[in-house]
Amino acid sequence: MPVSSLIVRTTAGAAPRAAHAVGALAGVTSCAVDDTDLVVITETRATAEDEALWKRIEQVEGVLAVELIYHNFEDLEEKTQ
């Protein structure tokens, strides 16, 4: 169950609207940090799904670039810490 974080760059002023659109994708939570940057968390069932999801984020209106920051790909079982 990979968990990743991304910084998403948008055109000036587009971040809030892009955050909303990106956040509507399944397995994604996002928030706008300022008017051009989003922090996005993705959760997928398998690493094979990561790339497709990130490409969908790239295609959201106003998005200029998607930069992967953190990528955890361990076999994740839900364990209480």
Added chain:
Amino acid sequence: MTPTTRRDFLIRSAQLAALAALGARTAGAQSGLLTALPDGLTWQKAPCRFCGVGCGVLVGLRDGRVVAVQGDPKSGVSRGLLCAKGYHAGALLYGKDRLTHPMIRRNGRLEKATWDEAVDLIADKIMADPKRFGIYGSGQWTIGEGYVNLKFAKGGLGSNHIDPNARLCMASAVVGFVTTFGVDEPSGCYDDIDECDTVITWGNNWAEMHPVLFSRFADRKKATGEGGPTYIDLATRRTRSTELADHYLEFVPQTDLAIANCICQQLIARGTFDKSFVLKHVRFKANDGGDLTLEQFDAFLQDYTPAKVAKYSGLSVEQLGMLADVFGDPGRRVLSLWCMGMNQHTRGTWINNLVYNVHLLAGKIGKPGSTPFSLTGQPSACGTCREVGTLAHALPGGRVVTEPAHRKECEDLWNAIPGAIPEKPGFHTMAMFEALAKGDLAGMWVQVTNPAQSIPHLHKNLANAADRFVVVSDIYPTVTTEIASVVLPSAGWVEKNGVFGNSERRTQQWFKMVDPPGEARDDVWQVLAVAHRMYEKGFPGLRDRNGNFLLAVRDDDGKEVEAWKWEVFDGPFNVDRALFEEYRGLTVKKHKDLAPYDEYTKQPGMRWPVTRDASGQWRETKRRFVEGEDPYVAAGKGIQFYGAKAGDDRAIVWARPYEPPPEVPDAEYPFWLCTGRVLEHWHTGTMTRRIPQLLGAMPRAYVELNPKDAERLGVLTGDVVRVRSRRGQIDLAAWVDGRAVPQEGSVFVPFFDETRLINRVTLDACCPMSKEPDYKKCAVRLEKVSS
């Protein structure tokens, strides 16, 4: 959120990582946040395994496996960023077909063997004909791996037949540096990206090849907007880099030689060159090495007026004038970047010289933001190949085998028999494969590289290789292991200790973090084991002056450690540290000083020369040759090119002419072919094709066409097109209007795909000075095979 599950922890960690990376970049700060992520993983630093940028990676470990990767915000190179390849670096270790045991070819088939059998066989084969055995290595060798191989070959076998695959990527840069400045490697650094007013890329698609550096500039350009830095993309193909460019200047292949001369011609004609800099720091030479005056150099340049160059370069008089405007503006800080577009060139050395000419005439070197900067493609092409000196003519620390004093210094440090190192350079890469084909070499040990895919003109240069004794050390099966007599399974990246040196002279260390799979073992151990077996069998070259093992590894007290035994090598003693400390003693002569190994364990890296300051602290050097930055520049000099062979502290401006390429499109083969890399894959794809995300994003090689050519040929994206040259042919799917657009009359094919070997088609013509082949220009024809 109060984390309650492991998943919650990871989500929280991911958020913190992104916020820290944003903070590190927007504030230029180096946040310590990430080393304390609450995700229950152990995090350790390493440089990225892939390209020459040298990004800092934090590797997340759990239960003896790499399970997470993030950018290291403390890295002065990447500041928390990584590219698509870097983020998946952990997965390169876990492909399903890792090599896990030695194999020996028997009756035509590779069969499982023991380490003892393999080591014994290799030792016997080398001893049978040591002078006809070559070692073909890599810019992906760690410094320890390169050093031990060099000492084994040059000190032990008495053979200079050792050369790396870096010959194929940066040899022209080396000869360019040495002929202009007298010493190798850049004077500038990545900080110049943050301080320049204009970037010019010379045939370099850094958005895909060096993406983190590109992002560093793109961030700055975006943040500053109008009035910020400008970008000129001087290229033969529109790429992702072009999307950021203020000016895209498309030139005819090979005419970069004429364009550089044209800039110089205009600087002198307009009087906008930096006269005081030239008077103090430059001298002029003719192509044959004779001295020239400025006036004579100007006379040479009269063949390169804008009107003349515009006739064949593809650039207009106005575009050529604009380039001269940029370099002639005394207040403008200009950064030139290049990589394979200039180095893989039948006049690769000359074009390197010519770009230095432009910067030297303009006085745009040695100032923050103003420098010519040669990028590299492999993670330690600089650290291992150029600094350690794993080239056929070289010795460590900038020494060469042709200098008696240099050979003696190495022999003395190694306590080798005087005269052990031959004075004649060995076979360079292209000659090495030709020798293997002809039988002049009886065998070869290939480490960390895949020549059966990467050597140009494969039919010719790999002919008969399968009939020779070829040993291949690698982590995965490749097309090269298919022709091997012996295959040795290697440890990869963080499965071993290592040190890399990147493009900006930065040396970066990492510790072993996880065990290699099965029986896979470090390449350093493999060499030590074979060398010691030869010593045990009485091979004289591996005895030092006292009869002891030449490649002995010693602890801090000088006591020998039995590092050829795997259980010792794999124990607590750090062999990599011992090798680094021995090598470090050879780095001072040419002012490439390194700090002690232990200093590199404390931080992401330091740029050499690294010397102690008055307070006893080890201090790196951002810019060489610059007073106040480089400790070897004398007070009052300002700029001092202290490597100058004439001893006059001057760099050389060379009168290098335009020369047409050896093969140009004609009626029979009407297209230029250019080859290269893509964002998702690295070199021959041995690692990146095992990473599902990267393979999924770019599964196969393709042929990229200009839309006008495609329309004329009736080719659509996805159609199968045969690319044929005088040397061979392959069939590829067409890509039109894709990620990049080659100029009309040219095509591009990436070389990562082992199922579609473009090097059956490429030409093996080389730069006669650097011996680096030109993968960027040959003539092909296209035939549509099917829709």
